[in-house]
Amino acid sequence: MTTREEAEGLVLRMQECFNSRQFDQAADLHTPDFFSHPLGATGFEAGKTAWRTLTTRFPDMRVVAEDILVDGDKVAVRSSVEGTAAPGMLLEIFRIDDGRFAEMWGITEGPDPRH
Template sequence: MTTREDASALVQRMQECFNSRQFDQAADLHTPGFFSHPLGTTGFEAGKDAWRTLVARFPGMRVIAQDILVDGDKAAVRSTVEGIAAPDGDAQPMLFEIFRIDDGRFAEMWGASTGFPSSASPEDLTAG
């Protein structure tokens, strides 16, 4: 079973890797068989590519966990996204992710976002 403290520390380490653009270090936080449901891929290489695409579009983008809820081996995370102008005064962009954690590493991820500019949401990365 994953504790709230362990899951919070893992999420914060991953977000620090993203925010500091240390994408290779984030790979160690994922199991070799990590599966991203939004990207439909196994392994973290596609995740690193998606992160690179996002920061190329939004160089000032940062993510900050607001809520981390843990139930068994799953952690649900609601994060605010900074560095992206919300269209027409809309709400600040947010990410919603659920992770399955196995032996202290991310094994699986589901995700959705809201408030991103049209055609620029993380879910659209598989098309571009």
């Protein structure tokens, strides 16, 4: 079982990697078989590519955790998204395995950063 402190620390480290553009460091926060449901991809490389695409389009983009809820091996995060054409919100649910992200589901509210 993941403690609230462990889950919160993992989420905040991941967001710091994104916000500081240290994408390679985030790979260690994910299991080798990490699965992103929104991307339909296994492994963190697809996520890293998506992060690079987003930050190229929105160089000032940042995510800030507003709420982090933990239940067993699941962590739900509501984050504000700053630095895009209009503020938005990101909702993500992660499954944690042995202190690392193993699986992720998510939705974005606000402008679609892919367009």
